[in-house]
Amino acid sequence: AESALLSILEDEREAKLALRRGEAEQRDLARRLAMAQHVAKVGSWETNLQTLVVAWSDETHRIFETDPAKFQPTHAAFLERVHPEDRARVDQAFANSLKRDGAHVIEHRLLLPGGKVNHVEERWQVSSGSDGLPALAIGTCQDVTERRKLEEQFLRAQRMGSIGTLAGGIAHDLNNLLAPILMGMDLLRQFSTDPRSARVIENMERSAKRGADLVRQVLSFARGVEGM
Numbered sequence: 001a002e003s004a005l006l007s008i009l010e011d012e013r014e015a016k017l018a019l020r021r022g023e024a025e026q027r028d029l030a031r032r033l034a035m036a037q038h039v040a041k042v043g044s045w046e047t048n049l050q051t052l053v054v055a056w057s058d059e060t061h062r063i064f065e066t067d068p069a070k071f072q073p074t075h076a077a078f079l080e081r082v083h084p085e086d087r088a089r090v091d092q093a094f095a096n097s098l099k100r101d102g103a104h105v106i107e108h109r110l111l112l113p114g115g116k117v118n119h120v121e122e123r124w125q126v127s128s129g130s131d132g133l134p135a136l137a138i139g140t141c142q143d144v145t146e147r148r149k150l151e152e153q154f155l156r157a158q159r160m161g162s163i164g165t166l167a168g169g170i171a172h173d174l175n176n177l178l179a180p181i182l183m184g185m186d187l188l189r190q191f192s193t194d195p196r197s198a199r200v201i202e203n204m205e206r207s208a209k210r211g212a213d214l215v216r217q218v219l220s221f222a223r224g225v226e227g228m
Contacts, residue, residue: 043063089106107119
């Protein structure tokens with residue numbers, strides 16, 4: 001009997017040790033997951049669609065600039081952080097996602113304290129319960145502000161490059177039109193001895209040269225843009 005008791009106590013001790021090891025492993029896994037989310041700037045969230053209980057990871061709180069100890073995440077509280085111009089679109093997208101299982105994605109802006117505007121990408125999936133009704137929404141929230149800035153810079157550079165190409169083409173065409181006019185001024189002077197005609201020719205030449213100067217400026221601008 002004593003041996004059996006000792007065996008039971010040993011089993012209990014091993015069970016407690018295994019439980020503590022499991023809890024330690026879970027804490028370590030949670031710590032590593034939180035670190036990975038922080039590095040990737042990707043937070044996670046979960047919404048129980050039957051109880052409406054919402055849970056955010058620490059990184060999601062960081063992205064939304066909320067205090068996990070004070071801020072209680074709800075769908076309404078989330079929408080308050082969404083930029084007013086995007087709010088209706090985001091709310092409608094979430095409502096539409098409840099009508100079917102599967103993955104969903106939307107990009108929108110956040111209006112943060114102090115008026116700062118960031119861009120985030122939300123990805124989530126809705127699953128139904130045994131009754132066929134939406135039961136759970138699990139998703140991620142990624143801060144894509146820097147990516148959007150780089151994309152905007154790239155698009156701006158593309159637009160400037162297109163403008164430079166267009167300006168260069170127009171300048172070359174204008175230069176081709178002005179060149180024979182300037183070359184023809186000397187011929188006009190040879191055939192015209194009338195002082196009044198000479199003044200008209202002089203004004204024409206002055207205007208043509210001014211146009212040629214503008215063409216050179218445009219060409220200089222075009223070369224500068226294309227060499228960005």
